Amino acid sequence: MARYNRKGAKQALRSVVRTTGRTVRTHEGGAGFERDARSELFLLAVANFVSQRTFYEDGADRDDRFAALVRGLAVSDPEWTAGLLGWLRGEGNMRTASVVGAAEYVKARLDAGASDGPSNRAVVGSVLRRPDEPGELLGYWTQTYGRAVPKPVKRGIADAVRHLYHGKALLKYDTASKGYRFGDVLNLVHAAPDPAKPWQGELFRYALDRRHHPDTAVPPAGSDVLRAHRELMALPVAERRSVLLAPDGAERLAAAGVTWEALAGWLQGPMDKAAWEAVIPSMGAMALIRNLRNFDEAGVSDEVAARVAARIxxxxxxxxxxxxxxxxxxxxxxAPSLRWAYPLETALGHSLANVPSLKGRSLILVDRSGSMWSPLSERSRLNRADAAAVFGAALALRAERADLVQFGTGSTDVMYRKGESVLKVLERFGDLGGTNTAEAVRRHYRGHDRVLIVTDEQAHYSRHGDPTGQVPARVPVYTWNLAGYRAGHAPSGSANRHAFGGLSDAAFRMVALLEAGRDADWPWM
Incomplete structure (x- = not known):
């Protein structure tokens, strides 16, 4: 027999988001495909903004499903779950979900008496990467499980505190609005200073004094930033605006760790042109982006605006x-004015750096149905429909040849020209009502080399069944899930049918692996 041992025979590639073979119902009542626990948790985790409702699930139901999946896998598959949580906080850039996940990981393993796999302490430490996150984790634990904090949680937080707490962190994050101040965290976890940081012992003592005796707390003499901050705070209010106008005003604010959020309170007055121009040099890129309207309303100069544009x-x-x-x-x-349009368009292009240049002909379908129009979170003004369109348009523009289609109840082609910006193409997308994914695939597939579908997978119409069944089995179909609901719209994980998830471009790397004839493993493995 020479059926399999032939030159050019292709291996059966596998990817990580896999269905079990059992059918379930989507939230719309259509036919769905059950995913295994790891796949369900991964897709939910990379789209979970914690406590935020989606079109089909309220925040509490979504959080309960997330916690239950983490707890189950923490016991049955601790190494994989620990890897997910560390990656989620790092490259996955999902801050709250990773912190909540780490707490649930520890709780489940303590309840089960489990001792195999990565330690609870190490998992807690792996998700704490910003100075306010030790307090966030303690806040979640005590609200959910009471004030008795187990030793692995305390030790993991103490490990993180040693590399996260420094003078500028104290000024930025140790504010009265926090339930757990730096001093509270130190009291609870008894973190010892890092031996390699001789100044940290004094900093810890100051954080405790600041919390319990704020009127008499004295910054450590060895901390330049805390000393400079104290000097600025001691200035009479009437003299503070003169600092902004001095030649070294911006440098003094930066050296004292004065953030844009704190500057108005220090000035005890409005954030005018001088205030913004003094603090802009020390602001981070995303803080600049969040304040573009404020810059225009204050009338910052064209010279300063040009520097902001270059930074972002x-x-x-x-x-x-x-x-x-x-x-x-x-x-x-x-954005309030056109002077920010090109810099933001350029930044968007840089953020999509991992979009592959797909060879041959690609069919790219973008879900613009009603359920895609709910906000990504209660704090976001952007919806999944536009997020999907961004990724779909970027794929089309980079591909060798591509047909770009938007679908809902019906479907239409989205026209574009090579070299156009993603944002210009986005303007041609609309609101297309219900979800008839299978019909859109059936109507637009014309011998393409691959099909990519960007969707929440919540199809209602089932006249044609599995959307990927409209494509020959030899042709790969990639589903990019943006919502993390339980049921998939098609089988995935093998047989040229693959699903990915999330709102970053990490999934693009998996597409590239499969296109190169390699299995696609979890991003952290």
Whole structure:
């Protein structure tokens, strides 16, 4: 027999988001495909903004499903779950979901008496990467499980505190609005200073004094930033605006760790042109983007605006900020003046750096049905429909040849020209009502080399069944899920049928692996 051992025979590629073979119902009542627990958790985790409702699930139901999946897998598959949580906080850039997940991981393993796999302490430490996150984790634990905090949680937080707590962190994050101040965290976890940081012992003592005796707390003499901050705070209110106008005003604010959020309170007056121009040099890229309207309303100069534009569109800044592409889209949609349009468009392009250049002919379908129009979170002005369109348009523009289609109840082609900006193409998308994915695939597939569907997978119409069944089995179909609901719209994980998830471009790398003839593993493995 020479049926399999032939030159050019292709291996059966596998990807990580897999269905079990059992059918379930979508939220719309259509036919759905059950995913295994790891796949369900991964898709939910990369789209879960914690406590935020979606079109089909309220925040509490979504959080309960997330917690239950983490607890189950923490016991049955601790190494995989620990890897997911560390990646989620790092490259996945999902801050709250990873912190909640780490707490649930520890709780489940303590309840089960489990001792195999990565330690609880290490998992807690792996998700705490910003100075306010130790307090966030303690807040979640005590609200959910009471004030008795187990030793692994305390030790993991103590490990994180040693590399997260420093002078500027104290000034930025140790505010009266926090339930757990730095001093509270230190009291609870008894973190010892890092031996390699001789100044940290005094800093810890100051954080405790600041919490319990704020009127008499004295900054450590060895901390330049805390000393400079105290000097600025001691200035009479009437003299403070003169600092902004001095030649070294911006440098003094930066050296004292004065953030834009704190500056108005220090001035005890409005954030006018002088205030913004003094603090802009020390602001991070995303803080600049969030304040573009404020800059215009204050009338910052064209020279300063040009420096802001250069910062927010710099590829290194975009990479360092690790923001999702849709953040730049939201800023573009709400930018007050045209002088920000091109920098934001450029930044969006940099944030999509991992979009592959697909060879041959591609069919790219973007879900614009009603359920896609709910906001990504209660704090976001952007919806999944536009996030989907950004990714779909980017794929089409980079591909060798592509047909770009939007679908809902019906479907239409979206016209574009090579070299156009993603944002210009986005203007041609509309609102298309219900969800008839299978009909859209059946109508537009014309011998393409691959099909990519960007969707929440919540199809109602089932006249043609599995949407991917409209494509020959030899042709790969990639589903990119943006919502993380339980049921998939098609089988996935093998046989040229693959699903990915999330609002970053991490899934693009998996597409590239499969196109190169390699199995696609979890991003952290």
């Amino acid at each position: 569109s710099d590829p290194a800044e975009v990479a360092r900020s690790r923001q999702f592409p849709f953040r730049y889209l939201a800023a573009y949609q709400h």
